[in-house]
Each structure stands twice: as C-alpha cells, then as structure tokens.
Amino acid sequence: MLKIRSLSVQYGERPVLREVSLDLKRGEVLALIGPNGSGKSTLVRAVSGVIPVAHGYIRVDGQDVTHLSPMQRARKIAVVPQAISLPPAFTVWQTVLMGRTPYLNFLGQLSQRDKEIVNQALTRVQALHLAQRQVGDLSGGEAQRILLARALAQSTPILLMDEPTAHLDLKYQVSMLHMIRELAHHDGLAILLVLHDLNLAAEYADRLALLAEGQITAIGSAGEVLVADLISPTYGLPVQVVSHPLHGRPFVTALGAPQV
C-alpha cells in the first residue's frame, strides 16, 4: 500500500532522515518509536508532503506521490495532528467538514454525500453528539477524536498519526488506540502511528519501527524490536524488557538513571 524507499530529508544542510525505507500494508498498524529528535514527526510531515524530500520516493499503490498536487495527495493520505491550537470558534461539524476539502469543487460546494460522510466519520469516533459544539469547549480527548473524524472524512486508504495519545489521560489513550486498531483491522486502513509509549506500542501495533538519528534501526514485531540491546543504546537509558504477565508481550521498564 505505502512504500517508502531510501527517503532522505534535510533541514538546510542538516540531514534529519537518512535512507528510510519501510512498507505499510493494508489493515496494518505500524508504530513509529524512537527518542525525541529522532525524526518521527519529520517522517510524518515528509510523507504528507509538507516538507520537501531530498532523495528517495514515496509510493501509494505503486504511484509516486511526491509530485502530486496537495489535493490529489490528500485523497490518498490523511494526517491526524496533535490536538493543539485548533481554531476554537469553529464548530465540530465545520472542523470535520474540512476533511472533505480534496473533493470539493472550486466553489467549495458541499454535496449531500459530503454531509453523509461527515456524519459517518463523527459516528465512527462516537462524537456525533458533539457536532454543534465549539471546538474550544472540548476536552483534549474529544478534540483528538474530532481530528480523527476529520481524517476519516478524507476517505483515504492511509492514515498518519502524530502522537494521537500525547495529551490524553489513560482512559482516552486506551480508547483512542482501540479505535485505531479497529480502523485498521476492521476497515482495512493502513495506519502509521508515532507513539512515545513503548508499552502501548507493543500492545496495539502490529509492527514497530525504531527510529534513531534519522535512520530505521529495527523493524518488526514487538518481540523483535523491543529488546534491551536495541532500546537501551537508542534511548541512552538502561532498560529491562520482561514478558507482560497478562498478554505475554514485551514490557519495557527503565532501570536507574539515564546515561547522559
């Protein structure tokens, strides 16, 4: 579905991503993990087309998307950003409606179908009852669901999510990740997810990719990626990986102070 090969990105002279290659399949949740500044968000931004690619290609179903217009690209790839600094005066309905942008004509007219899709997207994230509320009045968890609904309204086969659980409490984190897994396994979306919490990644993602200094150093199942020999040097922190008593997946705990 999504195929990235030798992708390199630079900010000025500084390389931020180096020769990144990965595949994302239909119906799969791939969690992107790595320390701060390792290039996770940059990868999301590069794939969504808001920063230029220095080298390499990004293909969706065999088609190179780096030369597509923003509108064509937004029909293939949707992004769920972090729920910070949304325009507070818009209603939830208006916000989700923005997801229909790549399908509107130049007059910006809405069809009945657009409205139905917005309704479905809101229903999908269990937020239809919020439709007429102003975004500024929502809790962090609600706002994050609205952004997910907006991305769903784009009707794309691929979703990119930049730390969708960053500002949520435990309950909202779990419910958001449940929703994400459903969307992949049930609706067949291909989802690339930036996550900080290694243990949530282990629990909800089908595969994990570890990013360190702009390079992918490991990719595979939680058991293959979450091993102390990889995680400790990458994060500069002694860790121990144990098997979780309930589901048996790897569970990472920090041991002592970081090596600064």
Next chain:
Amino acid sequence: MSRYSNVIILIALVVALALSLAIGSVSLPLSELLKALTGHGNELADSIVWKIRLPRTVLIALTGMALGGSGATYQGLFRNPLADPYLIGVASGAGLGAVVAMSLHWPYSLWGMMAVPVAAFGGALLTVTVVYMLARVGKTAPPTTLILAGVAISSFATSLTSFLMLRSEGELHRAMSWLMGGSIQLGWIPVLAILPYLMIGLTILALSGHALNLFQFGDEQAQQLGLNVVYVRKVLLAAASLTTAAAVSFSGIIGFIGLIVPHMMRLWFGEDYRRLVTLSILGGASALLVSDVLARIVLSPQEIPVGIVTALAGAPFFLWILRRVKSQEAG
C-alpha cells in the same frame, strides 16, 4: 441569529442606501425619492438623485464592499484579527500608487481613469509583500508585529505621497482632493472605472470562504487537507489588494471599515468564512454608507471627509480588539 444573517444584512443595506439617497444639503422625502428614482420626479429632484446622489451612493457602497471584503480576507489569511487594509499599510501603498499615476499627465477620460486602479494595485501589492515579509515569524504574522510593520510602511508611503503632491504643482490639487474622497463630483466615471476591478476581486473573495477556513488551521494542516497553500495565498492576497486598490483609487484612504465590519459579523454570525466574507462585503457597504451620511450632516451644509468619521468610530474599536487579543495571548 446566524440563520437570518443574509436577511438582516440585506435590510440594513437597503436602509443605508435609502438614507444615503435621501439625506444631503437638499433633503428629499421618501416619496420624492421614489418618484425621482423611477423617473417621475421634478427636474431638480431628478438631477440631484441621478447626477449627484446616486453615483456618490454607488461609489461609497462599492468602496465599503471592497473594504469589508478585503478586511475579512486579510484577517483570515494572516490569522490575525487586527489585519485591515488600512492598518497593514495596503491602503497607503495603493494611495501612493494612485498618486504616482495622477502626478503624470493623464487624460480625464474613462480609459485614463481606469489606469489609476492599476497603479494603485501595483502599490498595494508591493506594500502587502513587504509588510508580510517584515512581520513574518515562521509562517504566521503575529498581530502586533504585523501592525508595527504596517504602520512603518504606511508612514513611509504616506510621506512619499505627500512629497509627490508637493512637487507636482498643477496636479496636486486634483490628487489631494481625490485622496480626500473628492472624486464624488465626477459623477459616474469613477464608478465605471473601478467596477471591472471590483467585480473580479470581490468574486474571488466571495468564493474564498472554504480556503480561508482552512488557513485557520495553519499552513501545514491546510496543505495536508488538500489546499495548495502557496498558490491560494498568492491569489487571495492579489484579489484582496486589487479590491483595496480599486476602493482607494477614487474614494481615498478610509480606515477601520475593513477592521470593524468583519469583527461585527464574526461576533453576530459566527466564525465561518464561507458566510463571513459575503456578510463583510455587504456589511461594509452599509457601514460606509452610514458613515458617509454622518459626514454630510455633522457640519451641514459643510461636508467632512468620510475617513474622519470612520476613524473616530474605528480607533476606539481598534483599541478594544487589541485588548481582547492581548488577553487571549496572555490566557
């Protein structure tokens, strides 16, 4: 209230148009006015309405439409509640362009007149580009730096304008009286001269609601949602500047309408730019018509420039918005 927004704003416009036609040094009762408009009035009323009042009213209404529409667009594009064609210096830049054109010897014909907005457009585009580049921090222009850059560039343009006027002896008077809004003596020619530019500019602005909504999410999200941010921003800046330029060409520099009107519309009818731009266009016409009527009657029979009225009402309003922005930035 937002459901009836169009009706409310259209009624306001009709009332404002009627006031503008009826009130002046010769006051016309409504019955006389209707007779004259349908061509059944006496000779004096006919000539007052058709040769003086109507062209002036139409010019003022068009100017108000331009200022309201471009104000709403600048505010949306810069994500900045203080953006206004006057405060960000575009109007002064357009005025400079217009005076440069006028200080040359150009004919009084319609074609000669139609060249003035083009020169004003050049001045407006130059100003908005310079101001935006000066004020930009990352990809947004914070309210205060935008206004500071606008004020600086605006004073520069105004000084150049005054300098040009002082140098060009014969043409000085004409340029001066135009920039003070004196072109109302010219009948229908100014109206016809700006109409094509306004039609183009206002049509683009009226269709830009969805794009302006997208800009409120920031450039990055707007692009991820499918908007060609770089291209659309250029088109809208050009359209808003063309509209401002057309307004300034024959009505002079009129401040604050482009600031107040979009704000009132936003307060009353909500944030959605799909409606906000159109409502600001129509509301701008009403607001400037009423200001113009006031300008005619405050010191009657003498008239004062309409820009004085809008500034008297607008400056306190500007300070009020500034306070709100400050408290929002603090909270």
